[in-house]
Amino acid sequence: MGNPPQFFLEKPNLRDFPQGKFTSFWDKTGDAKRQLLFAANEPKYLYWDTFKHKVIGSKVESPELLWTDLKELRKFLAVATPVIxxxxxxxxxxxxxxxYQILHELDMLLGGKLLGKSNLPQESREFYITRGVMEEAISSSQLEGAHTTRAAAKKLLIENRKPQNESEQMIVNNYKAMLAIDEEYKNRSLSEELLFELHAILTRETLSTDVQGRFRTDSDNIIVQGTVGSQTFTTHVPPNETFLRAEMIRLIRYANDDLGEKYLHPILKAILLHFWIGYLHPFSDGNGRLARALFYWYLLRHEYWAISYVPLSTVLKRSPMQYAMAYIYSEQDDNDVTYFIDYQLRKIVQAAQEFQKYVADRIEKNSEAKKKIAYSHTINERQEALLGYFLSDKNATATTSSHSMVNRISRQTAAKDLSYLQKLGLLRSQREGKYIRFYAGKRLQTAKHTT
Known part of the structure; x- marks a missing residue:
């Protein structure tokens, strides 16, 4: 079978509309027209397929002529990126x-405001990092076709179970890759060696070893496919291997801030790296996961420590078509990568805000747990959070391994946490095969039914 037909954006018929110079038409532009043009750029950067509906019926000009003027405005404001x-x-x-407004907000959030770094207990930071890494690993894999529920995937990771199929293997691989970035790779400069290592982790036992450790070649015949409406299309044909190899050298230099370019905000650079990997598609598979992983690598390397808490892919996963179209608009509308940058920035803010809400809800649940149980003994923040989990989920269980993994603590410390709660009558244990599993104890079950 041949490849699906290529997808092309709908474009306006501009043959009857003159392409003027920006400076000439702008002097003659009235306030009403200016407002229409600027509204197409902010708060959301619009393409023709949405713009034409927004301005139809306008008494200023036809949608086609307004689009012509908008394109001139955008060309006048455009700045070249290193991506070619x-x-x-x-x-x-x-x-x-x-x-700039969004970047300022993200600087505040990812630089400390997200949690209040100085007042946050260490055990909470470790829990939130693990939670963020797990959620990103699961959602990034699901974006690439992993078929499993979030609950089943979390259980797989928490219990450190051996993957049973390719979808589970993808999730475990993604989780290990994110941990490697957080614990080791963020301290290393980007290189072909690091890219191959990261790609090998992401594709372990899901991709033939003969296409690992190397960039794709023309003979691999790699294309990107996607569904638009009800039809499958070819949405991107990556450039040839000669161009790819030359550009990967430039991309690596850019990632290491060694391309001699002018200063660009780190978040914008991380987004450009994300796009650049997607455009070049350097490997035969796993490029989407690699692009999102490098986004995290770059920000962690530039001390945006709180990005570990924010699983961007959970938000991207809810609008996969918009994510794909951000690439397509950028490539097919005169190489205007603003579409991709605008989409990513708004999604990062959304992910950060959702994380803030999650933290607030978790603190509230922990507070409710304190009130319901009314314990007089001192317990630590990890134990308090675990009790909140048992109170909020009737099917909640825990093991030494899961408590250790979620909180990034030793098995010995995890065992002490659980044993102490069992001693207080809040948990009970039961041996199940090789595991000792903990359930809600009588005291905790009584608290569950307290109104």
């Missing part, structure tokens, strides 16, 4: 006022 296409044409971006 197969024809050596640069991808460009428009730095919008909302871009």
């Amino acid at each position: 296409d197969r024809n050596n044409k640069h991808f460009t971006s428009v730095h919008l006022s909302t871009t």
Whole structure:
């Protein structure tokens, strides 16, 4: 069978509309028209398929002529990025006022405001990192086709169970890759060796070893497919291997801040790396997971420590078509990567805000647990959170391994936590095969039914 047909964006018919110089038409542009044009850039960067509906019926001009003017405006504001296409044409971006507002908000969130770093107990930080890494690993794998529920995937990771199928293997691989970035790779400069190592972790036992440890070649015949509406299309044809190899050298230098370019905000650079890997598609498989992993690598390397808590892929997974279209708009609308940057920035903010809400809810649940149990003994924050989990989930169980893994503590410390709660009558234990599993004790079950 041949490849699916190529997908092409709908574009307006502009043959009857003159392409003017920005400076000439802008002097003659009235306030109403200016407002329409700027509204197409902010708060969301619009393509023709949405723009035409937004301005239809406007008394200013036809949608086609307004689009022509908008394109001139965008070209005037555009700045070249280091990313080039197969024809050596640069991808460009428009730095919008909302871009700087969002970057400021993210600097505040990812630099400390997200949790209040100085007042957060160490055990809480470790729990939130594990939670963030797990959620990112699961969602990033599901974006690439892993078929499993979030609950089943979390249980797989928490219990450190051997994967039973390719979907489970993808999730375990992604989790190990994220841990490697957080614990080791963030301290290393990017290189071909590191890329091959990371790719090997991401694709272990899901990809033939003969295509690991090397970039794809033309003979691999790699294309990107996607569903638009009800039809499958070819949505991207990666550039040839000669171009790929040359550009990977530049990408690695750029990731190491060694390309001689002007300063660009680290979050914008991380997003560009994400896009660049997606465009080049350097491997025969696993490119999406690698692109998102490098996004985290770059920000952690530049001390955006709180990004570990924020699973971006959980938000991307809810709108996979928008994620794919952000790539397509950027490639097919005159190499305008603003579409991708705008989409990613809004999703990072959304993911950070959702994490803040999660933390607030967790603190509230822990507080409710304290009130319900009314214990007089001193317990630590880990134990308090575990009791909150048992109170909120009727099917909750725990093992020494799961408690150790979730909180990034030794098995010995995890066993002490659980034994102490059992001694207080809050948990009970039961041997199940090679595991000792803990359930809610009588005292905790009584508290569950307390109104």
